[in-house]
Amino acid sequence: MNFGRQTPTIVVLKEGTDTSQGKGQTISNINACLAIQDTIRPTLGPLGSDILIVGGNGETTISNDGATILKLLDVVHPAARILVDISRSQDAEVGDGTTSVTVLAGELLKEIKGLVEEGVSTNTIIKGYRYAARLATEKIKSIAVKVDKSNPEELRDLLERCAATAMSSKIIYKNSAFFTKMVVDAVLTLDQNDLNDKLIGMKKVPGGSIEDSLFVSGVAFKKTFAYAGFEQQPKSFKSPKILCLNVELELKAEKDNAEVRVEEVSEYQAVVDAEWQIILSKLEACKDSGASIVLSKLPIGDLATQYFADRNIFCAGRVSSDDMNRTLQAVGGILHSTTSDIKPENLGTCDFFEERQVGSERYNFFTGCPKTKTCTLVLRGGSEQFIAEVERSLHDAIMIVKRAVKNNIVVAGGGACEMEISKYLREVSRSIAGKQQLLVAAFARALEVIPRQLCENAGFDGTDILNKLRMQHAKGEQWAGVDFISESTANNFDKFVWEPALVKLNAINSATEAACLILSVDETVKNEESGGGQGPPPGAMRGGMGVPR
Known part of the structure; x- marks a missing residue:
């Protein structure tokens, strides 16, 4: 009892501070991430489009590399910046799959947006997603194919297949036969114990055709x-x-x-x-x-x-x-x-x-x-923007080959791996009781965004091809994926559309962690005028329980 005394007003945050919390804040964060996903999803796959970005100083960049696009976009929303961070980490850790990881993280959030609106606890969703990611990781490791590194010819064939798949979505895909040999030679030149890719120099010389590019063993x-x-x-x-x-x-x-x-x-x-x-x-x-x-x-x-x-x-x-x-x-x-x-x-x-x-x-x-433990690639082309995109494309291919040398387990690309994991998670979800069943099934549906987006960007009938893929995987054809030549489906492992399993493992784990991190935030404190160490930092985010998760 306060016996008529009034509790004094306590000012905790600086004047002008904007605070928003609860379910509405979580939905707002999800919507911000979906906006990032919508920006970058048209660039996915061999037939994805490029994005032209004009910087503040008028400098133009044309690229379809996810990490490059997100780095150049001035993203200010603190939750959406998490997607930028996972794209950069994918680029640093693996080198490829930067668009895939961003699209997948956005889709994971999109699938459970309805559940959040209905009042399902974000802690329950996080628990379900982490369980599903653990199952997906185990499944990838069980189906991945190991290639014998002791056979030099077989190893080189593996590296060239992986490099060609990495280039399939890049500007140089029509010249992939020329650049594949160059990329594999470059990686095999390095010291095989540390594979320091910084010892591969790239020099850009405008003029000439793209196939005037040189590989210098030295x-x-x-x-x-x-x-x-x-x-x-x-x-x-x-x-x-x-x-x-x-x-x-x-x-x-x-x-x-x-x-x-x-x-x-x-x-x-x-x-x-x-x-x-x-x-x-x-x-x-x-x-x-x-x-x-x-x-x-x-x-x-x-x-x-x-x-x-x-x-x-x-x-x-x-x-x-x-x-x-x-x-x-x-x-x-x-x-x-x-x-x-x-x-x-x-x-x-x-x-x-x-x-x-x-x-x-x-x-x-x-x-x-x-x-010689180093080499140089002298890149030629008609314009500086074109050569810069060739450099980014070769960097992705070099990183993929480097990872394939260290981890010689591969899976099929073109959405085949995602569809197989999706089928597996659907089967597992039927044996789980309670809300976790919905969440594992949501994770399975989210994985289908990769083959669906590949089809949409190529102008194919996504619904028809996705139905074919579900049917084929149900029959046990685990490497069935999108075939861009026949505009249908095919066994992508037999067609040598190979990717290191590390690309998929890192993408799924990074996307899941990003989605869980965004879901764990239920309050944002924003103070535009803060400075000099006073007040909370702009865009500070607080976890639902008030402690780091």
């Missing part, structure tokens, strides 16, 4: 800034010694370096002579090392350029860190931070060095490297 980089005397240097060597430096070989003006007070001209001349002596001793050390090629991450000035030209030595300064690291991986040797005590065993070598014209650019090529 290193290629664009000719760096050159001083006078550069054209007098030799442009090709056989079995050269290569010296890699992190040393500046350039004279600096005295006024830029330090203040020197002198009383006589001879003293000033002594300072100048000392500077010249320092740089000449560095150049002499480079020549005495026996190197035919000198590369440096720092500038090599006009004096050094002319000095090397007079002695038939090739030099390149301002070589980027990435190019220098890949060069060291290919030719061997070490990066020197001083020119004193250069030992012959610390120099690199290759069979052949050449500077030659590629389109409108000059490129330096190091080939026949004894320690």
Whole structure:
């Protein structure tokens, strides 16, 4: 009892703070995610459309890669940003399936939107979805086919099939036969223990046709800034010694370096002579090392350029860190931070060095490297946007091949795997009592969005093909999927439409976790004016139980 005393009003949140909670907030979050799904679903599959995105500075990007599109879209809704995050994580972890994971997460939310509106507890839904995801994961592992890695021909065939499937939805699918060999060669060049894809360099040179692209088993980089005397240097060597430096070989003006007070001209001349002596001793050390090629991450000035030209030595300064690291991986040797005590065993070598014209650019090529654990793809094409999309397409294919090397279990693509899991979950749901039956069945229906969307994007009759697929899978044809050539269904495993099982496993688990996370939020606190550490962060979200799930 308060005996007539009034409880004072307590202000907890800063003025202007917007709070919304309960079932309405959960539905709002689901609708935001469905808007993201509607934006990206037309890009799914071999016949999906591209999206043209114009940035704030007028820069245009044309792509059908899910991770790229979502990264460029300025998504501000905090719940919808979760879909952006899972697309990025799929791209980082697997490299492909970025559109599929976003579409699947949206469909999982769409299937249970009605249940949320009817008042079913989100905790019950989360429990059902996690159970269904666990069943789906076990099913994928049980039906996946393992390929023998000990047979080089069989392994290469597997990698080429996976690369071709990854390219089927990309802009380069008509040239997939050309690029498949290039991608597999690139991955097999790497050290098979760590498979560091950053050692695969990609250089873009506008002009020429797409099949003018080059695979370089070694290193290629664009000719760096050159001083006078550069054209007098030799442009090709056989079995050269290569010296890699992190040393500046350039004279600096005295006024830029330090203040020197002198009383006589001879003293000033002594300072100048000392500077010249320092740089000449560095150049002499480079020549005495026996190197035919000198590369440096720092500038090599006009004096050094002319000095090397007079002695038939090739030099390149301002070589980027990435190019220098890949060069060291290919030719061997070490990066020197001083020119004193250069030992012959610390120099690199290759069979052949050449500077030659590629389109409108000059490129330096190091080939026949004894320690080659790196390679370079020189991409050609008609426009910069086109080449940029080719680069993104090849990145996805390289990541898929990389995963296939590490995990040599594959499943059929074209919606075959999703339909088989959907059939399995429907059968399991009939043996479960209570609300969980509805939730496992909802998960099964959501998986069908992949083959349905593939059909819709291709202009096929989605309902008719989906009915055929359900019938075939019910008869035990577990690899039946959408066939884009016959506009019907086919055994996609026999047609070599293969994908690493890791793509499906990661997509289903990521989509389920995203859906569960969004369902666990029942309150959003938003303060547009917050700053300086005061008040809650903009778009802060709270879990239904007030604790992290």
